[in-house]
Amino acid sequence: MTNPLHKWRIFTILAVAQFMVVLDLSIVNVALPFIKTSLNFSVHSLQWVVTAYALCFGGFLLLGGRAADLYGRRRMLLTGIIGFTTFSLLIGLSHAAGLLIALRALQGASAALMAPAALSIVLTTFRDGADRNKALGWWTSIAAGGAAMGLLLGGFITQYINWRWNFFINVPVGITIAILAWRMVPAHASEAEHRDLDLPGAVLVTAGLMTLVFGFSQTAVWGWGSPATFGTLAAGLVLLGLFIRNEARSSHPLMPLSIFRIRNVTGANLVMAPTYATTLGNFFLMSLYLQNSMHFTPFQTGLSFLPFPFVLSIVSNLVPRGVARWGYKRFIVLGPLFVLAAMLWVAHLPAHGHYFTDVLPAFILMPIGMGMIFMPLTAAATSGVPANEAGLASGLISTSQQMGGAVGLSVLSSIAAAGGGIVGYHHAALAAVVFLAVAAMLGITVIRNVRRPAAVLANR
Secondary structure (H helix, E strand, O other): OOOHHHHHHHHHHHHHHHHHHHHHHHOOHHHHHHHHHHHOOOOOOOOHHHHHHHHHHHHOHHHHHHHHHHHOHHHHHHHHHHHHHHHHHHHHHOOOHHHHHHHHHHHHHHHHHHHHHHHHHHHHHOOOOHHHHHHHHHHHHHHHHHHHHHHHHHHHHHHHOOOOHHHHOHHHHHHHHHHHHHHHOOOOOOOOOOOOOOHHHHHHHHHHHHHHHHHHHOHHHHOOOOHHHHHHHHHHHHHHHHHHHHHHHOOOOOOOHHHHHOHHHHHHHHHHHHHHHHHHHHHHHHHHHHHHOOOOOHHHHHHHOOHHHHHHHHHHHHHHHHHHHHOOHHHHHHHHHHHHHHHHHHOOOOOOOOHHHHHHHHHHHHHHHHHHHHHHHHHHHHOOOOHHHHHHHHHHHHHHHHHHHHHHHHHHHHHHHHHOHHHHHHHHHHHHHHHHHHHHHHHHHOOOOOOOOHHHHHOO
């Protein structure tokens, strides 16, 4: 583990696993019209191809993170990869809308075992300092850029091969990564004094998060002011309240509430949720805008997102040095403001726009902001956390990211559907502006700035 080259080999294996997880959040976006026709989806049920995955991914992340701490990180990583690969194969073979949604949910649950285990292995492989900052810079670039690359890859596969290969492609990659992880990632013996998993807590938090997102997702059908919407959202909040009560009383909680005494852990999670709410929702909406309003083919739609990962990669790999020099805070505040500027631009898109003058500016501003924020947020959310809670901290920030994304997708798509056409896109973009303003204010008021010592910077 002291060999730097071996560390980066392990990182590469974990990064590919993370890339698969994030890729499958977005790769189906440009394929949705084809999936709708192929499996006879209704207009309102189509979003569940994306939402079912994001919902179960986010809902089970805390359980996955805690299981990694208790039962071994490599074991949970391999369990997740095997499940993810198996369900990808079955999704590609499915011929019914309901079955595809159920399998996407199981695929998301498998991803919830993979992601926190992979990140916690990164955190324990690279200790605090220049190497960890560099690793987290690449990690967040992969995590955020994977969504944009998914649109490009999904567009090519959908147009020139078949939409089912968006899922079949995971099979050879998953098998290869599982073999390499088994051979190269060291086994992890639990550092906890017990192996008791808080199942009541796991059930309550998963049910609460899923109920909330389901309520938001159904607003396009039920209406924002309907008793069904109010009752579902209220039920979700009650379940989450019972979860917090359970955690305060449990001798071995799923999420020890003491972790929130670390101020930056709390702040980073609060900022992550509204920021990623905008990101995932915007990918969904812009994919539909490019195909429905600008009449792009699936591949042209994917290709139009190509500047996104390039800009994101450049910014993400410059930010760690800035964090070492100036600390987290300025990036966590400025990042949402760049994304906010992008959404203000989207809020004025014409009905039949031109890519270079109307779309491209937003696709440059947004990755600048995302590249500025994701590495500092991940570092803030995981620094100062005890080693035996590394999986929990990883699961917690991933939960904030994915549940924020699932809620954002549901809310923004519902607002867009209610507005109809280009007016709906404008209303959804303005709602995203509110999310981002909240994120920036939380960054200003909650995040405590941390600078790395000068010696760390000198070693870069």
